[in-house]
Amino acid sequence: MxxxxxxxxxxxxxxxxxxxxxxxxxxxxxxxxxxxxxxxxxxxxxxxxxxxxxxxxxxxxxxxxxxxxxxxxxxxxxxxxxxxxxxxxxxxxxxxxxxxxxxxxxxxxxxxxxxxxxxxxxxxxxxxxxxxxxxxxxxxxxxxxxxxxxxxxxxxxxxxxxxxxxxxxxxxxxxxxxxxxxxxxxxxxxxxxxxxxxxxxxxxxxxxxxxxxxxxxxxxxxxxxxxxxxxxxxxxxxxxxxxxxxxxxxxxxxxxxxxxxxxxxxxxxGANSPVIVMNDSNIDKAVESCVSGSYWAVGQNCIGVQRIYIEQGIYQQFKAKFIEQTAQLKVGDQLIDGNDIGPMINETEAKRIENWVNSAVNKGANLLVGGKRDGACYYPTALDNVAQSENLICQEAFGPVVSLFPFSDLDETIELANNVEFSIHGAVFTANINTAMKVSRELDVAGVMVNDSSDYRLDAMPFGGAKRGSxxxxxxxxxxxxxxxxxxxxxxxxx
The missing domain is CATH 3.40.605.10 (Aldehyde Dehydrogenase; Chain A, domain 1)
Incomplete structure (x- = not known):
C-alpha cells in the first residue's frame, strides 16, 4: 500500500x-x-x-x-x-x-x-x-x-x-x-x-x-x-x-x-425489562430462566431481566432459589471455560453499578446476593425492597443487577411494570393461558416472552422498542x- x-x-x-x-x-x-x-x-x-x-x-x-x-x-x-x-x-x-x-x-x-x-x-x-x-x-x-x-x-x-x-x-x-x-x-x-x-x-x-x-x-x-x-x-x-x-x-x-x-x-x-412470575408457574424453570436472563453477557444486555415481580404465594421460595443459583455463578477471567461472568466493559461502568446498588441499600433495599466489585468485575447481584425512585428501577441498569418484588394484585403490577420510558421485551411465567394473554396484551412492550426470559431473541423475529424507543x-x-x-x-x- x-x-x-x-x-x-x-x-x-x-x-x-x-x-x-x-x-x-x-x-x-x-x-x-x-x-x-x-x-x-x-x-x-x-x-x-x-x-x-x-x-x-x-x-x-x-x-x-x-x-x-x-x-x-x-x-x-x-x-x-x-x-x-x-x-x-x-x-x-x-x-x-x-x-x-x-x-x-x-x-x-x-x-x-x-x-x-x-x-x-x-x-x-x-x-x-x-x-x-x-x-x-x-x-x-x-x-x-x-x-x-x-x-x-x-x-x-x-x-x-x-x-x-x-x-x-x-x-x-x-x-x-x-x-x-x-x-x-x-x-x-x-x-x-x-x-x-x-x-x-x-x-x-x-x-x-x-x-x-x-x-x-x-x-x-x-x-x-x-x-x-x-x-x-x-x-x-x-x-x-x-x-x-x-x-x-x-x-x-x-x-x-x-x-x-x-x-x-x-x-x-435500550430498555428496562420486567418479568412477572405467577403462583401457577413452573418455579424451577422460572428461576433458571431469570438467573440466565439477568446475568448473561454480564447483564450488559438491552433485553436482560432487570425487574422481577413474583406473586406473593411463591415469593419466598422463588427468592431462595434465585439467591442459591446466583451465588453459584463463577466470576473471573472471561477466557476461561467454566467462568459464567467476566468483567464489565470497563471499571467506570462497574463503579456506576456499585454506586447504584449502594444508593439503593442506603435507602432501605435488602442486598440478597452479590454487591461486590473487583476492578471491572461486578458480582451478580440481587436486591429486594428497592424504592421505585432508585436508578436500578427507573433507569436501564445495563449491568449484572436485578430487583425482586412480591405482588398480590396483577393489574397494579402491570402498571408498575409499564412505568418506564423505554421498553423492548417483557416476560410472564404462568400455566394459565388467560393470564398469559392478559399480560401479553397489557404490557407496554414490543415483545412478550411467555414462560421464557425477556432476553430471548430469535434473529429472524421483529425486534425493536416500544414507547419512546419505538x-x-x-x-x-x-x-x-x-x-x-x-x-x-x-x-x-x-x-
Missing amino acids: PALATKLNDSLTVSSDSEQNSNNTILINGDWIGAKQTMSIINSFDNSIISEVSCANNDHVDQAIQSARQAFKRNQYQPSHQRADILKGAAQKVLARLEEFAQTIALETGKSIVAARKEVTRCANTLNLSAEEATRLTGETVKFDSFTGGENRIGFYEHMPLGVIVAITPFNDPLNLAAHKLGPALAAGNSVILKPSQQAPLSAIKLVEVLIESGLPAGQVNVLTGYARDFAEQLVSSKDVAMVTYTGGEASGEIIAKNAGIKKLAMEL MGREGVKFAIKEMTHTKVFCMNLDA
Whole structure:
C-alpha cells in the first residue's frame, strides 16, 4: 500500500494523515488505511492492551461517503443471487473461524467465552437469514381498477435500496449487532458506512474482512473507527446519507436525531425489562430462566431481566432459589471455560453499578446476593425492597443487577411494570393461558416472552422498542424493509 495515498477509481483519492502503520482499521473503497491518532482497545479484566485502532476524522468521513455513493451507483442492480452468495460465504467463514471470533469478542467486551461463542453462531445465522431474504425481497401487483379511473391499468411495486446507510453499533454484541445492520443493508443493495463501538470495534472489523474475502465489492462497506465525538455529526448530517441505523443509549440517540436532518432513522435505545412470575408457574424453570436472563453477557444486555415481580404465594421460595443459583455463578477471567461472568466493559461502568446498588441499600433495599466489585468485575447481584425512585428501577441498569418484588394484585403490577420510558421485551411465567394473554396484551412492550426470559431473541423475529424507543425494527426481514423504499410501476393499457 502506498505511504500517503491510494488511487480509487478515476475520481476518488483517499489520503491518510501520516505514513501507513499497522493500525489500519479505517476502510475506504476496499483499502485499509491508518491515521495520525490511535486509541487502545483494552481487556477490562486485566487492563492489558488488545490492539490499537486508528481514529477517523472529518476528512475520512468525506472520503467514506464519496466511496459509498460510488459503490451504490455501481452495485445497486447487482443480482440478488450474487448478494446472497456473498452473505452465505461470509457466514461459512465466520463459523470456520468460530474460536477466533469468540476470543476477540470475549477480549474486547468481557463477555464470557461461552457467551461469545453463542454470539458467533448467531452472527452466522443472521448472515444466512440475510442471504435468504436477499432473494425473497419481492413486491406485489396492484389492482389499479379497484377504484373508478383506474380501469385498463396494470402494475406492481418493488422494493428499492435507499442508498448510503450509516450503521452505528454498540459494544455489548459487537459482532451480531454489526451483522444485523450490514446483512440486511447489503441484501437490499445498499452501501454502508459502519461506525463500530469505540470500546469494541475488533469483531466488527473481522466481520467486514470476511465479507470482503467472500466477494463484497470495494466501497460497498466502509469502516470508520475511533471516537464518534470527532466525526459523527458530519457523518450523520450528510445529505448524501439516506438512513442512519443506531443501537445504543438514549443520550447519543437524541444527538444523532438532532443532527441527522431529514432522513430515515432506525434506533434501538435500550430498555428496562420486567418479568412477572405467577403462583401457577413452573418455579424451577422460572428461576433458571431469570438467573440466565439477568446475568448473561454480564447483564450488559438491552433485553436482560432487570425487574422481577413474583406473586406473593411463591415469593419466598422463588427468592431462595434465585439467591442459591446466583451465588453459584463463577466470576473471573472471561477466557476461561467454566467462568459464567467476566468483567464489565470497563471499571467506570462497574463503579456506576456499585454506586447504584449502594444508593439503593442506603435507602432501605435488602442486598440478597452479590454487591461486590473487583476492578471491572461486578458480582451478580440481587436486591429486594428497592424504592421505585432508585436508578436500578427507573433507569436501564445495563449491568449484572436485578430487583425482586412480591405482588398480590396483577393489574397494579402491570402498571408498575409499564412505568418506564423505554421498553423492548417483557416476560410472564404462568400455566394459565388467560393470564398469559392478559399480560401479553397489557404490557407496554414490543415483545412478550411467555414462560421464557425477556432476553430471548430469535434473529429472524421483529425486534425493536416500544414507547419512546419505538423507531424502526431489526430482525433481518423487517430491517430490510426499513432499508428500502417502494417503487410503483403502472401501465395504462389504453395509451
